[in-house]
Amino acid sequence: MRVAILGGTGDVGEGLALRFGRDTGHAVVVGSRDAERARAAAAAYRDRLADRGHETTMEGAVNAEAAGGADVVVLAVPPYHVGDTVASIADAVDEETVIVSPATGMKRDEDGFHYHRPGAGSVTRVAADAAPDGVPVVGCFHNLAAGRLADLDTDLGVDTLVLADDDDARETVTALAASVDGLRALDAGPIANAAEVESLTPLLINVGMANEGIHDPGVRFD
Amino acid sequence: MRVAILGGTGDVGEGLALRFGRDTGHAVVVGSRDAERARAAAAAYRDRLADRGHETTMEGAVNAEAAGGADVVVLAVPPYHVGDTVASIADAVDEETVIVSPATGMKRDEDGFHYHRPGAGSVTRVAADAAPDGVPVVGCFHNLAAGRLADLDTDLGVDTLVLADDDDARETVTALAASVDGLRALDAGPIANAAEVESLTPLLINVGMANEGIHDPGVRFD
Numbered sequence: 001m002r003v004a005i006l007g008g009t010g011d012v013g014e015g016l017a018l019r020f021g022r023d024t025g026h027a028v029v030v031g032s033r034d035a036e037r038a039r040a041a042a043a044a045y046r047d048r049l050a051d052r053g054h055e056t057t058m059e060g061a062v063n064a065e066a067a068g069g070a071d072v073v074v075l076a077v078p079p080y081h082v083g084d085t086v087a088s089i090a091d092a093v094d095e096e097t098v099i100v101s102p103a104t105g106m107k108r109d110e111d112g113f114h115y116h117r118p119g120a121g122s123v124t125r126v127a128a129d130a131a132p133d134g135v136p137v138v139g140c141f142h143n144l145a146a147g148r149l150a151d152l153d154t155d156l157g158v159d160t161l162v163l164a165d166d167d168d169a170r171e172t173v174t175a176l177a178a179s180v181d182g183l184r185a186l187d188a189g190p191i192a193n194a195a196e197v198e199s200l201t202p203l204l205i206n207v208g209m210a211n212e213g214i215h216d217p218g219v220r221f222d
Numbered sequence: 223m224r225v226a227i228l229g230g231t232g233d234v235g236e237g238l239a240l241r242f243g244r245d246t247g248h249a250v251v252v253g254s255r256d257a258e259r260a261r262a263a264a265a266a267y268r269d270r271l272a273d274r275g276h277e278t279t280m281e282g283a284v285n286a287e288a289a290g291g292a293d294v295v296v297l298a299v300p301p302y303h304v305g306d307t308v309a310s311i312a313d314a315v316d317e318e319t320v321i322v323s324p325a326t327g328m329k330r331d332e333d334g335f336h337y338h339r340p341g342a343g344s345v346t347r348v349a350a351d352a353a354p355d356g357v358p359v360v361g362c363f364h365n366l367a368a369g370r371l372a373d374l375d376t377d378l379g380v381d382t383l384v385l386a387d388d389d390d391a392r393e394t395v396t397a398l399a400a401s402v403d404g405l406r407a408l409d410a411g412p413i414a415n416a417a418e419v420e421s422l423t424p425l426l427i428n429v430g431m432a433n434e435g436i437h438d439p440g441v442r443f444d
Contacts, residue, residue: 109414111411111412111414111415112411112412112414112415114414114415114417114418115417115418115421157444158444161425161429186429186432186433186436187429187432187433188425188428188429188432189333189334189428189431189432190333190334192331192333192334192336193333193334193336193425193428195336195337195421196336196337196421196422196424196425196428197425199337199417199418199421199422199425200418200421200422200425202418203383203410203415203418203419203421203422204443206410206411206415206418207383207408207409207410207443209411210408210409210410210411211408211409211443214408214443214444217443217444218443218444219441219442219443219444220441220442220444221426221429221433221436221439221440221441222379222380222436222439222440222441222442
């Protein structure tokens with residue numbers, strides 16, 4: 001399978017690219033609005049994995065080119081760029097492509113981080129609304145701390161929640177997530193349930209900031 | 223310490239009364255709007271604990287009477303009764319009493335459970351706004367499945383999050399929560415952060431409904 005990570009030069013994109021590259025056997029394409037930055041990031045990730053003995057297929061390309069030919073396209077971009085990014089790849093995806101939305105809207109104030117719910121209901125819904133007709137969108141990878149994800153010496157040992165309205169797309173993304181070592185993929189229902197999943201991200205940051213000994217926490221449902 | 227559980231005849235109240243009675247050594251008072259129901263529930267809980275070899279001090283009383291003389295008053299009532307319940311005990315509490323709010327607002331539709339955020343910002347904030355001046359309110363015990371809580375054969379093995387604006391009150395409730403076997407109390411910051419904590423409750427229900435082998439889930443932050 002071919003997995004494109006748009007915004008793959010950012011911190012969540014970096015962690016996903018490294019984990020997918022190391023654990024899944026899928027070809028990874030790092031996407032960016034700037035082709036040169038995308039290629040540089042892909043080369044750097046490939047080198048980091050090679051240093052650890054993992055030979056990977058990792059390329060870089062401008063977002064629309066990265067999305068073209070990908071089976072799964074992950075929108076590892078800030079929430080306010082989700083709509084634009086989906087629009088920018090509209091001609092490169094089709095009904096066989098699964099778009100994955102991991103972003104969450106947050107605001108910080110003096111008390112902590114808070115969920116900033118978009119008018120559409122959730123960021124995952126924003127992505128779904130922006131996607132061309134028939135192209136399925138799945139919410140996943142929302143609650144993973146970027147630092148922990150990118151630190152390959154750290155076992156994840158956490159859950160990620162999958163939100164989907166399309167059964168085949170859900171299955172594809174669940175399998176992708178579950179192929180990452182230490183990541184368990186759980187079903188959180190349809191995209192209509194995304195706000196509660198996205199809302200968990202600021203909570204995790206608050207818990208990480210307030211408790212000694214809990215750094216970059218993830219969550220487990222048991 | 224004396225802990226009153228208002229709405230102690232309900233399912234969350236039942237679980238908290240049984241766990242506090244078994245694990246903490248505190249005197250527990252089961253409160254209800256109806257004194258007779260409160261006394262019957264307290265007797266039933268006391269018998270269940272006695273059957274398991276735990277002799278406990280567990281009484282029942284009408285809510286205001288239960289709250290009088292309690293060090294901690296837990297509002298184990300539905301979210302839409304939180305304001306009324308606090309008003310009904312206003313004369314029975316003082317600055318030495320800590321009020322604890324575990325309720326969360328939810329709505330169910332065909333997709334799942336969703337957080338129904340009160341205009342005040344959170345149910346914990348509703349409780350804090352309703353409390354008499356100087357009486358501290360703490361958010362805690364939001365994300366505990368009632369069925370699991372009341373099943374004393376089940377190890378909890380989960381976290382609960384503490385929200386407080388008052389350091390002493392936070393410390394009292396953190397110690398109470400941590401004295402329940404298998405419950406870890408984590409700091410989630412001030413009450414301003416309560417919406418994200420309350421929002422986790424419908425998510426847990428959705429995850430429990432959607433995944434085989436996950437029943438009455440709790441959450442762990444690691």
